[in-house]
Amino acid sequence: MPKIRNDYTVHETTDTAGEPRWQIRIGGTSKGSYNVTTCRAKEIADYQAEQLNLDPYYFSRGQTRA
DSSP: OOOOOOOEEEEEEEOTTSOEEEEEEESSSTTTOEEEEEESSHHHHHHHHHHHHHOTTGGGTTOOOO
């Protein structure tokens, strides 16, 4: 059974037009965290953060030259 992490968290922000966005960040506090990706829907951000906590290489899987 793979180790479940809690490194990736979802934070709500807004863009320049005032629309809500959800950032998936890795790290501790907001000053020490690193933005991994930004989503327009909270459900997608929650799903991606869950998958990244299960497998940190989730975004890199399947990107081969073949």
